[in-house]
Amino acid sequence: MFLASLAxxxxxxxxxxxxxxxxxxxxxxxxTADPESVAQLQARFGTDRPLAVQYLDWVxxxxxxxxxxxxxxxxxxxxxxxxxxxxxxxxxxxxxxxxLLVAVPAGxxxxxxxxxxxxxxxxxxSQVGIAIPSFLAGMLLIALFAVHWGLLPAGGWTPPAxxxxxxxxxxxxxxxxxxxxxxxxxxxxVRSAILDVLREDYLRTARAKGMGPYxxxxxxxxxxxxxxxxxxxxxxxxxxxxxAVVVERVxxxxxxxxLLLDGVANRDLLLVQGVVMVLVVAVLLVNYLVDVAxxxxxxxxxxxx
Amino acid sequence: MTAxxxxxxxxxxxxQAAAARPPRRGRANPNLVIGAVLVGLVVGMALTSFVWTxxxxxxxxxxxxxxxxxxxxxxxxxxxxxxxxxxxxVGARTTLFVGVVAVGVAALSGTPVGVVAGMARSRWLxxxxxxxxxLLLAFPALLLAIMFGAVFGASTLTAMIAIGVATVPxxxxxxxxxxxxxxxxxxVLAARxxxxxxxxxxxxxxxxxxxxxxxxxxxxxxxxxxxxxAALSFLGFGTAPPTPSWGRxxxxxxxxxxxxxxxxxxxxxxxxxxxxxxxxxxxxxxxRFDPQLDDRR
Amino acid sequence: xxSAAGNAVLTVAGLSVGxxxxxxxxxxxxxxxxGERVGLIGESGSGKSLTxxxxxxxxxxxxxxxxxxxxxxxxHDLVDASERDMTRVRGDRMAMVFQEPMTALNxxxxxxxxxxxxxxxxxxxxDRRSARAAVTELFQRVHLPDPERMPGSYPHxxxxxxxxxxxxxxxxxxxxxxxxxDEPTTALDVTxxxxxxxxxxxxxxxxxxxxxxITHDLPVVAMVCQRVLVMYGGRxxxxxxxxxxxxxxxxxxTAGLLASSRFEESDTAGRLPTISGSVxxxxxxxxxxxxxxxxxxxxxxxxxxxxxxxxxxHGFACWxxxxxTGQ
Ligand SMILES: Nc1ncnc2c1ncn2[C@@H]1O[C@H](COP(=O)(O)OP(=O)(O)O)[C@@H](O)[C@H]1O
Ligand code: SF4
Ligand SMILES: [Mg+2]
Numbered sequence: 026m027f028l029a030s031l032a033x034x035x036x037x038x039x040x041x042x043x044x045x046x047x048x049x050x051x052x053x054x055x056x057t058a059d060p061e062s063v064a065q066l067q068a069r070f071g072t073d074r075p076l077a078v079q080y081l082d083w084v085x086x087x088x089x090x091x092x093x094x095x096x097x098x099x100x101x102x103x104x105x106x107x108x109x110x111x112x113x114x115x116x117x118x119x120x121x122x123x124x125l126l127v128a129v130p131a132g133x134x135x136x137x138x139x140x141x142x143x144x145x146x147x148x149x150x151s152q153v154g155i156a157i158p159s160f161l162a163g164m165l166l167i168a169l170f171a172v173h174w175g176l177l178p179a180g181g182w183t184p185p186a187x188x189x190x191x192x193x194x195x196x197x198x199x200x201x202x203x204x205x206x207x208x209x210x211x212x213x214x215v216r217s218a219i220l221d222v223l224r225e226d227y228l229r230t231a232r233a234k235g236m237g238p239y240x241x242x243x244x245x246x247x248x249x250x251x252x253x254x255x256x257x258x259x260x261x262x263x264x265x266x267x268x269a270v271v272v273e274r275v276x277x278x279x280x281x282x283x284l285l286l287d288g289v290a291n292r293d294l295l296l297v298q299g300v301v302m303v304l305v306v307a308v309l310l311v312n313y314l315v316d317v318a319x320x321x322x323x324x325x326x327x328x329x330x
Numbered sequence: 331m332t333a334x335x336x337x338x339x340x341x342x343x344x345x346q347a348a349a350a351r352p353p354r355r356g357r358a359n360p361n362l363v364i365g366a367v368l369v370g371l372v373v374g375m376a377l378t379s380f381v382w383t384x385x386x387x388x389x390x391x392x393x394x395x396x397x398x399x400x401x402x403x404x405x406x407x408x409x410x411x412x413x414x415x416x417x418x419x420v421g422a423r424t425t426l427f428v429g430v431v432a433v434g435v436a437a438l439s440g441t442p443v444g445v446v447a448g449m450a451r452s453r454w455l456x457x458x459x460x461x462x463x464x465l466l467l468a469f470p471a472l473l474l475a476i477m478f479g480a481v482f483g484a485s486t487l488t489a490m491i492a493i494g495v496a497t498v499p500x501x502x503x504x505x506x507x508x509x510x511x512x513x514x515x516x517x518v519l520a521a522r523x524x525x526x527x528x529x530x531x532x533x534x535x536x537x538x539x540x541x542x543x544x545x546x547x548x549x550x551x552x553x554x555x556x557x558x559x560a561a562l563s564f565l566g567f568g569t570a571p572p573t574p575s576w577g578r579x580x581x582x583x584x585x586x587x588x589x590x591x592x593x594x595x596x597x598x599x600x601x602x603x604x605x606x607x608x609x610x611x612x613x614x615x616x617x618r619f620d621p622q623l624d625d626r627r
Numbered sequence: 628x629x630s631a632a633g634n635a636v637l638t639v640a641g642l643s644v645g646x647x648x649x650x651x652x653x654x655x656x657x658x659x660x661x662g663e664r665v666g667l668i669g670e671s672g673s674g675k676s677l678t679x680x681x682x683x684x685x686x687x688x689x690x691x692x693x694x695x696x697x698x699x700x701x702x703h704d705l706v707d708a709s710e711r712d713m714t715r716v717r718g719d720r721m722a723m724v725f726q727e728p729m730t731a732l733n734x735x736x737x738x739x740x741x742x743x744x745x746x747x748x749x750x751x752x753x754d755r756r757s758a759r760a761a762v763t764e765l766f767q768r769v770h771l772p773d774p775e776r777m778p779g780s781y782p783h784x785x786x787x788x789x790x791x792x793x794x795x796x797x798x799x800x801x802x803x804x805x806x807x808x809d810e811p812t813t814a815l816d817v818t819x820x821x822x823x824x825x826x827x828x829x830x831x832x833x834x835x836x837x838x839x840x841i842t843h844d845l846p847v848v849a850m851v852c853q854r855v856l857v858m859y860g861g862r863x864x865x866x867x868x869x870x871x872x873x874x875x876x877x878x879x880x881t882a883g884l885l886a887s888s889r890f891e892e893s894d895t896a897g898r899l900p901t902i903s904g905s906v907x908x909x910x911x912x913x914x915x916x917x918x919x920x921x922x923x924x925x926x927x928x929x930x931x932x933x934x935x936x937x938x939x940x941h942g943f944a945c946w947x948x949x950x951x952t953g954q
Contacts (some may be wrong), residue, residue: 037465037469041477041481042480042481044479045481046481092865140688152606152610153602155605155609156559156602156603156604156606156609157598158557160558160561160564161580161594161598162599168587168588168594172591174588223568227732229731230731230732231683232717233683233717233722233725234717234745235712235716235718236714236716244744245733249733249734249735263468267470268472270472270476273567275584287564289479289567294480297476297477301476301477305469305473307467307469308467308469308470322735323734324735324781
């Protein structure tokens with residue numbers, strides 16, 4: 026199922042990025058070029074072959090990280106993507122952890138105290154957080170922490186191996202801007218999942234055994250509430266990855282997003298195609314992992330497979 | 331950023347009013363009121379801009395560049411001396427235009443697809459539709475818009491089509507789920523037994539029943555569309571200059587963050603309030619339409 | 628009517644439950660002797676479950692109890708007790724089996740762990756290992772099949788009857804002095820209902836627990852209980868030994884219940900139900916005697932609450948009790 030989605034997605038990406046825009050040799054040389062040099066360039070790019078062959082050539086290289094050679098710079102695309110992917114993964118992973126650390130307690134409290142002012146306040150905050158785009162959050166954080174207080178750098182990147190302290194200082198603001206917004210969205214879903222769980226009979230059973238409300242919720246409620254939350258978390262990770270594209274631009278971070286945007290600016294379509302494919306694979310992979318997570322969490326699904 | 335995908339895929343979270351005390355009949359629902367006011371503000375701003383703005387929003391006035399708050403320019407001017415308030419007002423137009431087209435595309439194509447998938451006799455058809463839907467879900471709005479921009483060139487049109495296409499699965503899913511529900515009700519079974527055609531059933535029973543749900547989703551999707559449009563303009567994949575847009579105002583403000591942070595504050599506030607407004611409006615409408623969420627037994 | 632409560636394990640006095648400005652349960656008083664089995668009957672919506680839940684301190688959010696609920700050897704009132712005090716009572720001194728076995732167990736946790744938990748919680752078993760052994764023994768006692776392997780199952784792998792026995796095992800694990808069963812067999816197949824009742828009876832007998840058994844099934848009360856409380860409109864309307872109440876009911880409502888239960892048993896031809904009308908929604912009972920709008924014997928006097936006639940253990944609340952013709 027997962028492999029079928031991958032295959033379908035790769036065909037879609039190939040068709041959209043390689044077939045629709047027309048032949049790259051013609052694009053590179055312009056309409057006035059003589060047929061001979063076009064043919065020559067086509068042979069060099071390999072675009073004189075049938076589309077099916079080109080597709081198979083491209084797609085068969087993907088598992089080994091071979092994304093082909095750029096038609097514009099003639100550099101191999103694979104290594105660039107791998108480099109940049111690592112940067113983006115740092116950003117996304119840190120943001121997700123931050124988001125979970127904030128959203129789970131906030132969502133639980135907002136649900137348990139939903140009739141009190143503190144619960145309503147948390148729900149309200151999460152509504153406001155959802156309305157703030159991550160790049161706006163990024164700019165606000167820069168304005169405060171970098172420009173106004175001068176506590177943290179406004180942007181840039183250092184690999185962790187090179188200078189760990191600087192790496193952390195550079196990571197904080199972008200991870201926060203991505204994480205805060207995700208936390209707001211997640212808080213809302215955690216809250217609603219917990220509200221649903223609070224109504225469940227098994228929670229009353231736990232209370233009837235002599236558990237206090239929070240203890241019962243933690244021991245019997247959280248795992249049950251995790252089922253809907255994991256779904257959202259999956260979707261969120263996907264949007265987080267895409268959201269990183271924008272935040273990388275704000276903080277001048279050389280990640281996958283910057284690579285993608287540079288590729289578009291240079292009309293380096295094969296590069297763009299490669300990055301898009303990586304992002305789509307990541308989204309599909311996350312969805313697949315969500316399905317796996319369901320089975321791990323919920324014994325009722327185990328028998329069915 | 332795009333909670334909409336999630337919103338479509340799941341039962342939406344119990345909302346404020348659902349969780350609060352059972353609302354008494356006739357008492358105003360705060361989500362609905364605040365949401366409607368905020369949305370009304372944005373719409374009002376956009377409509378007013380057709381007949382009046384303080385200045386021509388694209389008029390460059392170099393001597394007045396980076397003017398602060400004042401009687402001449404209420405919200406000041408940007409680095410070209412353009413009036414910020416006028417740009418905000420016309421920017422609201424851009425935002426609403428993109429939102430209306432994107433959500434329109436999504437609702438008008440997603441809904442019929444979902445209804446067909448829900449009513450189809452052939453399992454192949456409904457499965458095929460839903461698989462295609464899932465495939466589309468792997469392409470979030472922003473990514474799709476960047477792809478469109480790369481191939482066709484960035485413009486308002488590509489941005490709104492991309493956002494619309496990316497939102498189709500949300501509507502298709504909701505429409506299908508609700509159609510399946512409606513199709514198993516007794517009045518539909520009776521209509522089928524009486525030999526009504528599928529089309530007649532779809533028009534008479536299914537569409538009226540999913541309408542309220544679609545309105546709610548449209549409002550929530552609108553919020554996502556506003557966010558996506560802002561992000562795209564910020565990246566330079568949306569509305570091209572000189573047409574004002576909130577996202578691009580933010581992008582232009584970024585390099586001046588240390589000089590004139592207010593240039594980022596106003597468009598930022600506009601985006602946030604618009605998104606908040608559409609989200610609250612969606613929640614409020616949901617509470618209104620779906621009293622089941624009321625937590626009374 | 629707080630007589631005869633000298634050695635009671637549970638004494639309820641003037642218990643009321645309300646939500647905002649609405650009274651759902653009014654002035655309920657009764658007591659349970661050690662090992663005594665008492666039925667609580669009444670149509671759906673009479674307030675039986677709320678009464679039970681308020682004893683456990685587990686009323687749904689927004690509902691409040693007033694009055695007094697005392698237990699022997701517990702030095703505080705259970706009404707308005709702190710959450711910490713109540714956690715020590717629940718599952719230990721007082722336990723409850725709910726109506727719906729399909730949803731009462733956590734679907735993601737092995738049933739053995741769910742039973743062991745209640746013993747570890749109250750330190751009845753010192754560690755996991757001994758708790759596990761105790762679970763197997765409990766499963767044997769409630770006659771669950773394969774007591775060695777059953778604890779490793781998840782709820783969805785078990786039948787309704789098996790799940791309800793697990794609930795019973797949880798409830799009895801710590802040897803409670805009061806067991807409350809709220810319609811424990813209503814959701815079960817008819818074929819396993821009788822078995823479940825036997826398990827409950829055997830269980831309370833073994834542990835010496837008093838039983839408050841809620842049902843609307845009168846033959847079951849006759850089989851399980853020694854004494855019965857009849858509830859309508861959130862009030863107790865009659866109480867007494869099962870044999871006497873069932874053979875010569877004094878309250879017209881009890882008489883109606885009995886008649887309609889016999890009617891259901893014996894006759895399927897369409898005659899009129901014996902109690903006319905239906906239970907009003909909460910807040911729509913008439914003032915005075917709540918049964919007034921359905922009672923064949925109602926007079927103007929009934930616009931006022933009749934008050935209790937007789938003792939706490941045996942009495943009724945009615946202006947015009949059904950005549951004492953037999954005895
Ligand atoms: N959480 C609640 N909020 C308001 N009313 C309730 C609530 N729970 C129960 N009630 C009402 O209280 C009355 C008694 O309910 P219950 O004790 O469940 O009756 P029984 O168990 O005898 O069928 C019913 O009319 C019911 O609608
Ligand atoms: S008090 Fe009156 S209305 Fe109530 S049961 Fe007795 S006779 Fe009927
Ligand atoms: Mg009940």
